[in-house]
Amino acid sequence: MLARRIIPCLDVRDGKVVKGVKFRNHEIIGDIVPLAEKYAEMGADELVFYDITASSDSRVVDKAWVTRIAEKIDIPFCVAGGIKTIEDARIILEMGADKISINSPALANPKLISELNKRFGQQCVVVGIDSFFNKETGQYEVYQFTGDEKRTQKTAWTTMDWIKKVQEMGAGEIVLNCMNQDGVRQGYDIEQLKLARAVCTVPLIASGGAGAIEHFIDVFQQADVDGALAASVFHKAVIAMDELKQTLINNNVEIRPC
Amino acid sequence: MDVVIIDTSCANLSSLKFGIERLGYKVSVTDNGEQIRAADKVFLPGVGAAGAAMEIIENKQIPQLVRELTQPVLGICLGMQLMTEFSAEGNVACLNLIPGQVNPIKADGLRLPHMGWNTLSEIKDCPIFEGIGKQDYFYFVHSLCVAPSEFTIATCEYGQTFSASLNKDNFYGVQFHPERSGKPGARVIQNFLEMKS
Numbered sequence: 001m002l003a004r005r006i007i008p009c010l011d012v013r014d015g016k017v018v019k020g021v022k023f024r025n026h027e028i029i030g031d032i033v034p035l036a037e038k039y040a041e042m043g044a045d046e047l048v049f050y051d052i053t054a055s056s057d058s059r060v061v062d063k064a065w066v067t068r069i070a071e072k073i074d075i076p077f078c079v080a081g082g083i084k085t086i087e088d089a090r091i092i093l094e095m096g097a098d099k100i101s102i103n104s105p106a107l108a109n110p111k112l113i114s115e116l117n118k119r120f121g122q123q124c125v126v127v128g129i130d131s132f133f134n135k136e137t138g139q140y141e142v143y144q145f146t147g148d149e150k151r152t153q154k155t156a157w158t159t160m161d162w163i164k165k166v167q168e169m170g171a172g173e174i175v176l177n178c179m180n181q182d183g184v185r186q187g188y189d190i191e192q193l194k195l196a197r198a199v200c201t202v203p204l205i206a207s208g209g210a211g212a213i214e215h216f217i218d219v220f221q222q223a224d225v226d227g228a229l230a231a232s233v234f235h236k237a238v239i240a241m242d243e244l245k246q247t248l249i250n251n252n253v254e255i256r257p258c
Numbered sequence: 259m260d261v262v263i264i265d266t267s268c269a270n271l272s273s274l275k276f277g278i279e280r281l282g283y284k285v286s287v288t289d290n291g292e293q294i295r296a297a298d299k300v301f302l303p304g305v306g307a308a309g310a311a312m313e314i315i316e317n318k319q320i321p322q323l324v325r326e327l328t329q330p331v332l333g334i335c336l337g338m339q340l341m342t343e344f345s346a347e348g349n350v351a352c353l354n355l356i357p358g359q360v361n362p363i364k365a366d367g368l369r370l371p372h373m374g375w376n377t378l379s380e381i382k383d384c385p386i387f388e389g390i391g392k393q394d395y396f397y398f399v400h401s402l403c404v405a406p407s408e409f410t411i412a413t414c415e416y417g418q419t420f421s422a423s424l425n426k427d428n429f430y431g432v433q434f435h436p437e438r439s440g441k442p443g444a445r446v447i448q449n450f451l452e453m454k455s
Contacts, residue, residue: 002368002416003375003395040440045375071276076397076438096272098399098438121306121336123371123399172371203373226369256375256395 003256004220005045005227006244007205008234010035011052012081015065018052019232029235032065033072039234040073042241043258047073048101048175048229050128051081063092070096078126084112086119093120101126101175104144107155107162110169117170127171131159131192132179140192143179159192163199174200175229178208185211185233193223205229213239213247220253261451262297264324265289266337267314268304274334277437281448289318298329299451304336308360308402309348311336321353330428331355332386332450335400338424338431347402356426358404365417371401372416375439379419382411385453386423386430386446394442396422396434403433428455 010017010032017029029035036047049069066079079092080101089100100120106113106127116125130146132154133139140159145151157165163174176196178189188209197204203226206219210230219228233239242258249255263274265287278285278301285301286293294300302324304311315321324331333341340352345360352360363372375395381387396414403420406413414422414433424431430450436443 001377002372002398005374067272070273071279074277074280074438074440074444076399076435093270094272096270096276098270098273098435119306119310122401123373124305173373201369202371203369226374 001254003045003254004225004248005205006043006216006241006255007046007048007227007229008039008044009048009050009207009229009231011050011231012065013052017235019235033068036069036077037072039241040075043245043256044075044241045256046075046227047077049077049079049081050101051079063095066092066095066097080126080128086115089116089120093124099124099126099173101128103128103130106166107142107144107157110165113166113169113171117172122170122172125171126173126175127166128175128177129159129162129166130177130179133189133192140195146177146179160195160199163196167200167202171202173203173205175205175207178206181209182207184209185238187211187215188219188223188228190218190222193219193225197224203227211238213244216244216248217251217253220248221251259283259299259451260297261285261299261301262294263287263301263303264294264320265318266302266304266311266320267318268306268311268336270305271303273435274301274303274437277444277447278451281444281451283451289320291319291323294323295327298455300327300329300331302331302333302337302340304334304340306336307347308336308339308345308352309350311340312348312350312352315340324353325355328428329455330430330450330453333429333431334437335433335435338433339402339404341424341429341431342404345402355429356409356424356431358407358409358421358424360402360404363401363403363417363420368417371399372403373399376414376416376434378412378422379415380413384411384423384425386425386432386449387412388449389445390442396436396439396443398434400433
């Protein structure tokens with residue numbers, strides 16, 4: 001049976017892994033390659049590397065670390081951040097990434113999703129969505145340029161409409177970052193993820209809010225997501241991978257054992 | 259040993275190259291006919307769409323070359339699908355090395371692509387699966403599949419039963435990505451490399 005995936009997320013800034021709270025105040029966690037190797041050995045099912053500065057300051061980012069990761073690890077990984085063109089994606093995939101994830105560039109030009117799909121296949125086109133619950137309107141709203149506080153802005157898209165749109169355009173997977181929950185370890189946004197699940201026919205990955213093992217059980221059992229992404233609980237060793245996976249297995253969640 | 263990855267100009271060639279190198283083998287990525295013919299073991303990798311991939315390899319005159327190979331050849335993911343007769347993805351004729359056709363997975367309400375770690379449901383006694391059991395997970399990423407046939411040497415379940423691996427004569431294929439499937443995947447690559455021709 002297809003296993004649910006546990007996906008540590010490594011935010012990369014200037015060649016280092018960092019972690020912020022609610023996308024802010026980043027602290028350095030460590031070097032990329034040793035951390036990637038450690039997570040792969042611990043039993044992570046996949047890794048995501050987010051270059052969190054790339055989209056917001058429109059730099060061409062040095063991605064030499066992608067090759068170094070591909071050399072070392074034997075599980076799939078996805079690279080996000082600053083991929084704006086077919087050529088950007090080609091370089092990253094040729095360096096050895098299995099998937100590329102786009103977020104702000106997809107909002108600026110949704111056709112990019114179809115172009116990537118056509119050239120590289122649906123399986124490697126991931127769309128990341130940063131979603132914030134607006135208490136005043138009662139709507140989930142999509143934000144862009146979330147890597148940079150000064151440039152972060154609300155888009156015209158509601159989250160559910162954007163999820164539908166990116167699937168129409170050919171996305172192969174969706175990572176839904178629930179911004180209200182990010183970095184605060186209070187649990188995944190089950191309510192929002194359930195709504196997203198109802199309109200999402202491609203794999204859906206939950207992101208934002210993991211703080212305890214129960215949160216993973218809840219998100220798989222209640223929101224039926226295909227994978228759960230988390231950062232700080234792994235970086236800070238709040239949760240041990242083997243204990244997490246064994247507890248999920250004990251709760252009848254299909255999981256690849258460590 | 260002379261190991262070659264056929265340069266299909268698809269992305270992800272380097273992840274396969276690194277996977278082989280991690281096992282201590284030297285490997286070259288090439289579309290040079292002479293070099294491919296002289297190799298002991300040949301990999302046919304691929305990701306993306308079958309139509310586009312066939313066009314690329316036809317331009318490089320790879321199909322005829324591959325058909326004439328007599329050493330073990332391992333197709334991976336789309337590479338395995340290209341070994342069959344026909345793919346519904348773009349309605350293209352494939353290499354016709356192993357009977358069978360590539361059709362969309364009948365996922366029956368399940369999410370597509372079939373993406374992630376899955377186990378094998380049936381494994382035939384074949385050197386490339388030596389030491390591999392039903393408890394081992396492999397990484398799959400695909401939306402199309404080859405239905406089981408007499409040439410199927412391992413199956414997987416996702417909505418339907420499909421071929422996780424095919425073999426006819428010296429041609430082998432795996433639908434999963436062994437280079438991204440942890441230790442069991444590395445074992446499959448090693449088994450293939452150590453297999454007697």
